[in-house]
Each structure stands twice: as C-alpha cells, then as structure tokens.
Amino acid sequence: MKLYYSPLSTYSQKVRIAIAEKGLDIDTEKVNLMSPEAHAAYREVYPIGKVPFLVGEDDHHVPESSIIIEYLDDKFPDTPRLSASGDGDAPRQLRCLDRMTDFYLINTVGGLLLRRVGVRTPDPMQDEKDRHWLNISYGWLDRQLGAQPFAAGDRFSIVDCGVAAALFYAPEVASFAGFANLRAYAGRLAERDSVRGAHAEMAQVWNAIKQRAGG
Numbered sequence: 060m061k062l063y064y065s066p067l068s069t070y071s072q073k074v075r076i077a078i079a080e081k082g083l084d085i086d087t088e089k090v091n092l093m094s095p096e097a098h099a100a101y102r103e104v105y106p107i108g109k110v111p112f113l114v115g116e117d118d119h120h121v122p123e124s125s126i127i128i129e130y131l132d133d134k135f136p137d138t139p140r141l142s143a144s145g146d147g148d149a150p151r152q153l154r155c156l157d158r159m160t161d162f163y164l165i166n167t168v169g170g171l172l173l174r175r176v177g178v179r180t181p182d183p184m185q186d187e188k189d190r191h192w193l194n195i196s197y198g199w200l201d202r203q204l205g206a207q208p209f210a211a212g213d214r215f216s217i218v219d220c221g222v223a224a225a226l227f228y229a230p231e232v233a234s235f236a237g238f239a240n241l242r243a244y245a246g247r248l249a250e251r252d253s254v255r256g257a258h259a260e261m262a263q264v265w266n267a268i269k270q271r272a273g274g
C-alpha cells in the first residue's frame with residue numbers, strides 16, 4: 060500500500076492521524092502541491108489531483124480521506140475501528156459528524172487561510188460565510204465536548220481525526236479561546252502521539268512558509 064499526501068494538507072493529516080492511531084506502517088509519498096510540475100506528475104496517478112490518495116492492495120485505488128480510513132478499518136480489523144460500520148442510527152450519526160467536520164470545519168478553516176495567504180482569490184462574502192459556519196462549528200463542538208471526551212462520543216473516532224487536523228490551522232483564522240470545552244479537548248488531543256506527530260509535520264512546513272513570507 061502507498062499513501063500519497065501533502066504534509067500541509069488537513070485532509071492528508073486526517074488520514075495520517077488515523078494510520079498512527081491504528082499503529083499501521085504504510086509507505087508514503089509526498090506530493091508537492093505548490094509545484095506545478097509535481098502536481099501535474101501526480102495527476103498521472105490520480106487525475107483529480109487532490110490528496111490524500113491511497114493505492115491499496117492489488118493496486119486498488121482509494122481516494123477521499125473518509126473512504127481511505129474506512130478502507131483501512133476494513134483491511135486491518137484487529138486495529139481500533141475509527142469509521143462507522145453497518146446500518147442504523149449510531150453509524151449514520153458518525154458518518155454525519157464526519158461530513159459536517161469536513162464541510163463546516165476543515166473546509167471553512169482551509170478556505171479562510173488560503174484566501175488570507177493569497178493562494179485563493181480574496182472573497183469577502185465567502186469569508187463572512189465561512190466565519191459564520193466556523194463559529195457554529197466551534198459552538199457545536201464545545202457543547203458536545205461538555206458532555207463527552209471525544210467529538211462523537213466516548214471513544215476516539217474518524218471525527219476526531221478530522222477535527223484534530225483542522226485544529227492545527229484553526230487558531231490562525233479564528234480563536235477558540237472563548238470555547239472552554241473545545242480548548243481543553245484541543246489540549247487533550249495534542250497530547251496523543253498521533254496528533255502530536257501530525258501537528259509537528261505540519262508545523263515544520265507551515266512555519267517555514269510563514270518565515271519566508273515574513274522575511
């Protein structure tokens with residue numbers, strides 16, 4: 060198996076956190092999304108050109124962070140299951156929270172950040188929408204975390220993988236200092252080896268970019 064990913068990519072780190080939580084050793088190849096040549100070469104592997112992307116057993120192609128985690132859950136049943144399995148209200152709820160995290164936390168944080176650093180065209184109206192959704196996401200997480208240790212309940216799940224990855228960049232665009240439960244949860248997440256490793260990898264590249272921009 061081989062995971063194509065970018066250290067800076069929140070969706071990639073969502074999967075990297077899942078892999079670390081499962082204790083798996085999977086080959087990786089970094090994709091430099093900022094190099095047009097490297098990105099073009101990567102489109103030969105995966106024409107949509109987004110990361111993460113897993114080449115699984117028997118050359119089975121698995122795009123999309125949530126589907127990759129589901130695939131790994133199925134292929135390695137003796138490791139902690141992170142994604143939903145089966146039918147019914149509980150698995151549907153987990154799928155729903157994973158999707159909400161992707162749309163209203165990861166995408167809003169990413170959009171705000173990319174427009175701020177000039178990778179995407181400035182769009183004040185979209186900024187306003189994203190800030191609104193982000194504030195709702197913070198509030199929703201804060202309420203959930205008042206009653207339970209993890210975003211989707213009593214155990215670490217796919218939802219925490221996504222939230223943990225997004226929380227690396229989130230303070231850059233909107234402080235969650237006023238959300239005490241979320242802040243405490245972010246501190247707990249940061250102590251997990253899986254999240255610490257992902258954040259360290261993100262910080263290495265992100266800090267270098269910020270330093271270059273500042274100097």
Ligand SMILES: N[C@@H](CCC(=O)N[C@@H](CS)C(=O)NCC(=O)O)C(=O)O
Nearest residue numbers: 068069070108109110111123124125
């Ligand atoms: N829905 C996808 C989103 C993946 C995604 O948007 N990846 C971004 C990086 S975080 C990307 O590859 N951007 C490069 C591009 O759009 O060409 C998933 O869950 O994996």
